[in-house]
Amino acid sequence: MTSNSDFNEINEAKACMDNIYDQADPRPYFRELKKLGYAIPNEAKPVFQRLIDHLQQxxxxxVKLLDLxxxxxxxxxxxxxxxxMSELYQHWGQKRTTDETPKENVEYHKRFFANLDGPETIEVIGLDVAENAVSFAEDIGLLDKGLTCNLEAQPVPASAExxxxxxxxxxxxxxxxYITEKSFDHLLPTITRGRQPWIANFVLRMFPFDTIEESLSRFGYVTEKYEGQTYVQRDFASTEERDQVLARLSDEGIDATGKEADGELLAEFYLSRPEKEAAELPIERLFAA
Known part of the structure; x- marks a missing residue:
């Protein structure tokens, strides 16, 4: 079983982007993501769309979605x-005037997204510890609601329950x-008060999911991994990061041959659902063509 100290040790293998993760302007963050070929939202998109379509039916x-x-x-x-992601990189990569005020920056991006067509079938609540990032996403209309809290250290705010x-x-x-079973232990009592939502996690292969799966099981969830499927997170930021990640995978008994050894961080997909629903529609059938 994986402890919080284990997660902290494993996380040290990853490149740190804390200095650009929570700025008032997202452009430096997206420039760095583009350099690293950050792709997991693209990879996750058809998976999430399949889940949303099924829930919508x-x-x-x-469909109300909480994005952790x-x-x-x-x-x-x-x-x-x-x-x-390519379209987002193009948008966030535009050169803007240097004398633009923060308010003008927000209004520009708000107009851009407001003018795009999109399905009216989802509402998104975003949760993160990065206050500036969440506020920006809420201000420009990408989040219907933004919540800033650290579920590793505190329960769900009463105002959000x-x-x-x-x-x-x-x-x-x-x-x-970055989050462990502590966050799920704080979150689960609130989100399971009504119907039990489906919980969909893309997890880097070097991070064990066992302690989170155990927390979910205490609330009646069955977790299935989409076996045989991996998803590109991003390129390695450096040779040092690559070597550290490969060493961590080896320590976990995970073969990186033909996968991370080829130069990319890879994730796997875990879907957690109430026991009855998982039994009625196993994950392989859910994603069958």
Whole structure:
């Protein structure tokens, strides 16, 4: 079983981007992501769309999605406006006037996304510790609601409990490792007050999922891994990062041949659902063509 100290040790293998993750202007962050070929939102898009379509068929109204580690609302932009990472990189890479005020910057991006067509079938709540990133995503309309809190250290804020209790789908595309079972232990009592939402996590292969899976099981969830499938997170930031990650994978008994050894961080997909729903529609059938 993996402990929090284990997660901290494993995380040290990854390149740190804390200095650009929480700025008022997202452009430095996206420039760095582009350099690294950051691709996981693209990889996750068809998976999330399949889940959203299935959930939409069984209910009226929009599917309410909680995106953990939402940063500047990347997953929301891709799902709500049918965008790709390439299109987002192009948008965030535009050169703007240096004398532009923060308010003018927000208004420009707000108009851009407001003018895009998009499905009216989802509402997105974003949760992250990065206050500036969440506020920006909320201000420009990518998030219907933004929440800033550290679930590793504190419970769900009372002011957010009612809204989170109505969530249909919880997603993450890279925050497991930064968050552990502590976050899920704080989150699960709130989101399972009504119906139990589906919980969809893309997890880097070097991060064990066992402790989070155990927390989920205490709330009646069955977790399935989409066996045989891997998803590109991004390129390695340096030779040092590559060597450290490969060493960590080896320590975990995971063969990186033909995978991370070829130069990219890879994730796997875990879907957690109530036991009855998982039994009625196993993950292989859910994603069958």
């Amino acid at each position: 069984r209910q009226e109204g929009a 580690g939402c940063s500047y609302g990347v997953n929301s932009a891709i799902l709500k406006h049918d965008l790709s 009612e809204e989170l209790a109505a969530v249909d789908l919880v997603t993450s595309t890279g925050c497991v490792g």
